[in-house]
Structure formats: C-alpha cells, structure tokens
Amino acid sequence: MSLTTKVKLGLLATGIAAGVALPYLTSPFIIGIVTLALVFGLFAMSIDVLAGFGGLVTVGQAGIFAVAAYGVGYTATHLDGGHVLQVAVGLAAGIAISVIFAIMAMRTSGVYFLMVTLAQGMIVWGLAYRLAPITGAENGLRGILRPPAVSAYWTYYYLVLAIVALAGGLLWIVTRSPVGLALRGLRDGEDRLRMLGYNTAFHKAYVFVLSGLFATIAGILYVYLNQFISPAASEFATSGHGLLMAILGGTGTLVGPLIGAFVIVFAENMLSTYVERWTTLLGAVFVITILFARGGLVGMLSQAWPRVLARFGHPAASGDAGAGSPPGAALDGTAHATSNPHGITTEDDQRSSR
C-alpha cells in the first residue's frame, strides 16, 4: 500500500469519524448547515459525473432536483400521501424528467449540450412559477414534514450522511466501471469512440439518467431538510451553484464537489454574517481557483502532496527538493499516477507540455 493511499484512507476514516461525532460537538445551526452542504455535495457530485468525467457541462440539473422535490411536496400537501408514497413519487418524477431531458440532450455535445440543458432548467423554473395549483407558484409548498423517525435535526443529519456516503460510494464504483470508461471516452474523443462502434448517444443518455437519479435523491433530501419548496430551488442559480461547487472542489474527482459544496454553503450561511461583501470574496476565490488551481482544491492538494513529502525527505519525491525550481513533467506525471489516476491527468499533461 503506497503512502498516498494510506493518507487517503486516513482522511476518509477521519472524515467519517468527524461526521459521526459532529452532532455531539456543535450546535443545531451548524448541523443544519452541514446537512445542507451534504445535500448540495451530492447534487454537485451528480453534476460532476456529467461535467467532470464526461465533459458534458450541464446547467439544468436544478430542474431535475426541483422536479423531485416538487414531487414529494405535491404528494405531501395535495394528496396527503404517506412518506413512502411521497418518496416514491419524488423518485419517479425525478427519473421520468431525467429520461425526458436525456432524450432531448443525447445527440448534442459541447456548447449545444449546455444550451439544451439551460433551456430544460428554465422550463422547469417557468413551470414552477406558472403552475400555481401544483407548485403553489412563488409562495411554494409548505408543511412537507419529515418522517417522525428523522424529524429531529440530528437524526435527519445522520440519515443524510448515510445516504450521501452510500451514493458517493456508488458513484465512485460507477466511474470506475466500463460505463465510467466510456464516459471518459466521450469527453476525450467522442468521434473516436463512435468510430470504435460505441453508440455515443445511448451512452450519454444512460449517464444523464444516472446523474439525474443522484440529483433526484439530492432533491428529495433537500425538500425534507427545508420542509418547504419554492421556485428558487429550480432557478438557474441553483444549477450554477452546483457547477461552481464541482469546479471549486475539483471536477472529475467526486470528493472535490463535496468539498466545494462545503466551502460555498458555509460561505453563504456563515461568512455573510461577518463580511457584508461575502459575494465578492467568494468571487475572488473562484477566480483564484480557476487561475492558480485548475484542478480545484482537490487537484491542488494532490499536486502539493509530493512536495510536502519532499520537504520531509521522502525518497519518492526527492527530485523536487528545491522549492523554487519548476517541477519536472515527470513529477507531475507520478503525482497523478498515484493520487489521481483519472480526470485531470490529460488536462495537466497538456499544460505542462505547453
């Protein structure tokens, strides 16, 4: 087992331990924020599957997210359905809309894909505003109570933690499966993939629905967290937020979007208490991320790791002992080979060869 793997496992264990211990350490408000960050983390991961692994930048994911949430909300407030029915309707609505969106978007790529998903998101937003009998229009749907077993803020937190961990694990497996390989193929050379006999449109649709499924789960968790849903959830800004979380944390890494979600959700809810111009600060962080760390926070850390090792005289990275000297392409290569075998490798290789 290499040192980096040990570190990763250590971080994972620490993360889980911290997650489990958290309700004993901090206030209900912080737990509420962490729960929200976990929900948005899952949402951002669902975007990352498309944008980071497949190069399919979607800006309409909030549409799926909101449809699932409205499905739950409508069942709870208008049909008086039980919680099983609410979740079933939410899942069905989210998956159905994902399939429809997937069929609409499967034959496009690049900027056209982006435009189609933008339109899809706006349609859901428009309907959320217009279909007052179903969505309650701008006033939204209220009184969507959580099941009694998870009605307390901390029990709900554990539920969200468990579901997000499980969903994250599933996504990790998916991205390493043949489907994940095909997805990366789509990103790096769709034409080549088609030449090899793959049905790229089908693969896109498949991954789109898969990603939509996780956005659906996030939407259901979101509506039970707030016990309220309004068109704000389906706004373009929500999709944009998810994408920014993925970019900030590091696209194509899965754990990156989760970290990005934590940074952004905490900035929105905590920083704004202390700094009036928190939006500017967040903007500066985005700009700096794009310029200085295109792999996002996770990419930056995994690049920095070998240098930290070098500082402490670890043989694996002794080549870069001089801090000021530019890193060799070979070192960058090794760093990625061990810590980040997918995702940003090609992009960074291109950059170092430039």
Added chain:
Amino acid sequence: MTSTIPRRLRTPLAVTAAAMLVAVACSAPGADETAPPEQAGEDAEGPGDGQEDTPTGEVPDIDADAINVGVLAPTTGTVAASGQDMLNGWNLYWDEHGSSVAGREIESVHEDTAGDPSTGLNKAQRLVGDVGVDMLVGPLLANVGLAVAEEMNRQQMPVLLPIVSADDLTQREQLDWVLRPAGWTSSQTTHVLGEYVAEQGYERAVTICNDYAFGHESCGGFANTFTDAGGEVVEQLWNPLGTQDFSTYIAEIQQADPDVVFSEQVGADSVRLVQAWSSFGLTDEIPLFGNDTLLDQSLLRNMGDEAIGLQSIGRFTEGREAPATQEFVNAYLDAYDELPSYYAAAMYTAARWVAEAVEAVDGDVSDGEAFLDAVRDVQLDDSPMGPMSLDEYGNPIQDVDLRRVERRDDGRLWNVSVETFESVGQFWTYDPDEFLDQPVYSREYQGIE
C-alpha cells in the same frame, strides 16, 4: 500551485487578488452611507463595551440581559436595496428613541437572507438556535417569509412580518406564532382602489400585473371590488417579473380601449412600465392607477417627470401632512439623504410596535404567547403610516391613501395624499367568513363573478 502559473502572469494576478480583497475590506460606495448608521445605532444606545468595529450582526457581543431581536433582511441579491431600506427604518427608530425599553436593552441582530428561502431559513435557525433571539422581524420576500414563518411556528418562536404581504398568512392559513404588526395583505389596499375607481364613473378597466402571487393578489383585490361596484374588467394582462419591454402590452391595452387601467408592478418593472406609459403618450389619454409598489418612494428615486401626476393607492404616503409622518420623513432624510420608502416606514413602525409590546409585558418576553398577546393589543394612535391596530386575524386595520406623485421643492419626487380612507381592514367591507370561503386570489380566481 504557483508553479502551474506562468511567471509573467504572477504579478498581475497577485495584484488582482489583492485588489479584490481590498474591495471586500472597504465598503461599496452605496453601502458607505448606509452601513455606519446601523452600527452607530447599536453603539449609541448599547452597553458601550467596545462594539465600535463589530460587523453587522456579530454574535459574541450579545448581551444576555438584553432582549434580542433577529432582523431578517436581504442586503445582497436582487432586492438588496429595499432590504437596506428596511434596516434603515428599523435602526432609525432605535436611534431616535433609545434602545432601552422597560429597563431592558433591545439588541437587534441582522442577518442577510440574500432573498433566498433556503438561506433565509438557515439564518433564522442561526438567530434562534445560536444567537438565542426572542423574536424574529422581517424578511422582505413572500417566499422567504413563508418558509421562515412555517418553520418558526413549529418551533414556537414569535415572528413579526411588517413587509411580507401574502394574503393567506392572516386569512386561510393563519399561524399561531405569526403576526403582521405594521404589515398588510396584498389585496388590502387595492380593495379600496377598485371601489374608488368605479365610483369615479369609470366602467371598463384593463389590469396589468406581475405574474406571481403578489401580482395575482393585488390585482384580485382591485378586480373584485371594481366589478362589485358595477365596473367591468375587459382584459387582464399578466407580465412576467423582469419584463424588459412593455410595448406589446401597451399595444394590447390600446386595442382593448379601456377607460381606466390598473397596474401592480415591482422593482425595475415599475420604472419601465411608467416610462413606456409616458413614451407611448398614454399619460393624458387613459388614467393609470397603481398599487402600493408601482409608485413607491424606492422607485420614484429612479423616475423622472413621466411619473408626475400618476395616482396610486398606498398605506404609506411620504407626503402625508400629519406631523408624525413629516417628523419621520425629515429625520430619515437627515440620516440617509433620501426619502423613506414603505419598507423603511413599515419597519420603523414595527420597531415602535415591538417597543410598546415589550413595555406592556414589563420587559419580560420569556413567555412568547404573552408577548404575542401584547403585540395584538398594541394600538398606535398615530404613526408615520397613521393609526393602526391588529384585527383578530393578526393583520392591521389601517388608513389607506389615494396618492399622487408630485415634485418637491428640493427636486425629489414624492407621493402626496389626495384622499384618505380610514380604518381599512383586510376584508374591506366583505363579511370575513364569507370572504374566507372564497379561494385566495390567483390568476384563476380574481373575484369577478
């Protein structure tokens, strides 16, 4: 990290980053004039133990002996300007009257909702859970207010809504812990207007309102009483929020050939509609009547001669001659160098309402229900918005003015009172029980039989 950036780019980038940080550290020009009074307000009357530089709403300085009021107002996002007005009005009251009531300090802790229901909900949770406030006042947007009210009602936390006007909160979906001191329902003022316009002899009206709940409710109030008084609504137009170009709507209005037009608009839509109305030459052809928000002072600041002479219905009239109004308007003008909008007036009046209720319970707000009862019992004989008291549903009975826009001697536009309708309730002249049997006003239901 730095090594991934070409060397020649590093300096400019570092400078950019530094400049941004500086921009964050300093306030924006717009915020400059508004932020300090707010802090000064807390300082002037606060315990004086070194709060000089605390940013808005910093927690650690919370005084355990004080009554803590959580103020929710959006100071970022699309409605930030009106949110700032809310804070200005709220703080002006405590600056003027001192924050000591019945022997206890009133400490206001502001949180920014950013105009988003989810953020607003989290901020409310923070104020209640971490800061330990005794009540919440605000926010601005109906959807934020509804989200916060619903959750805080579950937690049995008093919520006061001076701005949020969603009809059903004090009608069909009342919440025990939610009251509207100095507040209103969207249709409360337009009920008055509909009947007034019909009585002036107008028979055929076209309405043009924003296509969302506030627009539906405002318009419903007008359409309901206008038709009941014998008028006919020949066409109802619904423009989306953020309409850039009103020319198609104007053309439709001209085609319908009404003898009067009613409009509800908010924000920049108001400015654009009034501009279009004037540039299509309709000012002298078809009388236009607006609701509270169409010609609110917050928008008159951005309007010119095209607004002069337009009439609207409203519960706050900055040009109302009563001393209570003019004292407030002049004090506000001195403090913030602009005339107060209804956001400011309602929050100012709400602050007084809170002070009187706290006085009534002798400074003991630990029993939320007793405090809310005190809020219900407050009677304001006069306020910048005139006399006010709550009906049994928790919504004010208040004076409503027909207003006309005029230019002041100092060049500013303002609304002056043309006619005052006293003691208007949310049900107008309808029987409350019969009224509540009707659905809430929506696009489908406008009270037209």
